Amino acid sequence: MSPRTKEQNDAIREMRMSQIMQAAADIYLEKGIHLEIRDVAMKAELGYGTVYHYYKNKHMLLEDLLWDALARTEEAVAPVLTGEGNSLKRAASFSRLLLKACIQDPSVFILLKTVADNFHHFPGNRFIKLFENFQERIYLPFAGMILEGTGSDASPEKTANQIFGSLVGCAALNIHHNMRHEMDVDGIVSMIFSGIQQKGSFEWLS
Incomplete structure (x- = not known):
């Protein structure tokens, strides 16, 4: 049998990394920071040594998982980040896309939950960047939409924090009770934004 080409090796590596990341996300939802490499290997149906070849410890694995989730999150909300129009409508659309991404991709939810928890369970300062x-x-960018849309002197970061917290809480409630596919994304976002007044108008969300 002839040796594999570099392209074949790269394809195998990419496939295994995808298996590992997906398994790690699923296990993290079950066990949180108590996840172990052995758990991930079993979930991914890979040998322990195979996973250990890529990640020497779970913190390295989770760090990669979160960086990958950041890219996925940015991709999910990109249509709003690069769009134009009414700022609060864009903020609501941003929230819908974010919540839908949580349903479709556990790693996005894990990232948002981890940020909301201020990386409480992770050692050292490795997640500052x-x-x-x-x-x-x-x-x-999201807080900027809030500021531009409300024109308020109140802190847009406070409003953004409250919205992010609400989104993470709703996602957690549905995901941990195995009801993610029943989540009323539009209803949740409309409820959250119903108390936010747009500068110069009250009929902005319809």
Whole structure:
């Protein structure tokens, strides 16, 4: 049998990494930070040594999982980040896309929950750069929509925090009770935004 080409090796690596990441996300939803490499290997149906070849410990694996989730999150909300129009409508659309991404991709939910928890369960300061990137690429653009849409002197970050917290809470309730596919995304977002007044108008969400 002839040796595999570089392209074949790269394809195998990509496939295994995808298996590992998906398994890690599923196990994290079950066990949280108590996840172990052995659990991931069993879930991915890969040998322990295979997973260990890529990740020497669970913190390295979770760090990769969260960075990958950041890219997926940014991709999910990109249509709003690059769009134009009414700022609060865009903020509501952003929230819908974010909540739908949580349903479809557990790693996105894990990222949002981890940020909301301020990386409480993770050791050291290894996630400072990830948090800064999340702020720059996801959170601050969203807070900017809130500020522009309300025209209020009140802190847009406070409103953005409350909305993010509500989204994470609703996602957690549905995901951990195995009801993610029953989640009324539009209803949840409409309820959250119903108390936010747009600058100069009260009929903005319809």
